Amino acid sequence: MSTLIIQTVPLALAAAISPVLFLLQLNTVTGSRPIARGSALTAGAALVLIAVSTVAVALGVTALSGNASLQAAVKIGFGALLLALGLRALLHPKQQKADAGADPKPTSVGRSFLAGSAGMASNITTFALYIPALALIADSELPLGQVGLAALMILVITLTVAWVPLAIAVAVPGASSSWLPRFGAWMTRNDRWIQVTLGVGFGLLLIVKGIGAL
Numbered sequence: 001m002s003t004l005i006i007q008t009v010p011l012a013l014a015a016a017i018s019p020v021l022f023l024l025q026l027n028t029v030t031g032s033r034p035i036a037r038g039s040a041l042t043a044g045a046a047l048v049l050i051a052v053s054t055v056a057v058a059l060g061v062t063a064l065s066g067n068a069s070l071q072a073a074v075k076i077g078f079g080a081l082l083l084a085l086g087l088r089a090l091l092h093p094k095q096q097k098a099d100a101g102a103d104p105k106p107t108s109v110g111r112s113f114l115a116g117s118a119g120m121a122s123n124i125t126t127f128a129l130y131i132p133a134l135a136l137i138a139d140s141e142l143p144l145g146q147v148g149l150a151a152l153m154i155l156v157i158t159l160t161v162a163w164v165p166l167a168i169a170v171a172v173p174g175a176s177s178s179w180l181p182r183f184g185a186w187m188t189r190n191d192r193w194i195q196v197t198l199g200v201g202f203g204l205l206l207i208v209k210g211i212g213a214l
Contacts, residue, residue, distance in 0.1 A: 011129045022184065023188065025116075042162040047117060080203065081124070085124060085125055085195060
């Protein structure tokens, strides 16, 4: 179990770095009805991630177990995807909006839920790191209870970017109007380099591991 944690937690931590989802949650917890809407946004993101988890684990338990070549192909494939995303961010940076604060905020619980779902579904980098972590769990040959615990652990870690700002907004008075917005502004300014670091760094790591497993 400890070896599996060492292998999967870094991937889950990297998968949790999502400027888009963080900024969505930041807009939510600094607006009206922050707890209800922030919870709805977190639930929407979790639903998409759980759906992917269910499908990936269901396929992976039978397809990946004992199949070293397929495991290597998964690592190489997602590594190549991450590397391509990182190089795209490096070579073709997105144009910054003139006024990032002008983005409309979801005004209802339902819209917050949909915003969380859409924010997670559009986050290719998160899935490119999260699915290989699930593949490691599926091939671990641990008892079912430990497999479930490991899957739950990386789910919670990957959703950190959604539930931590909400928890801070609830527990720390003034956080929603002080350092949370400053951190959000920093992530906006450095989004390009975050994508480059995650894409190139973890992309190369997965490719090297995949090639080494062939």
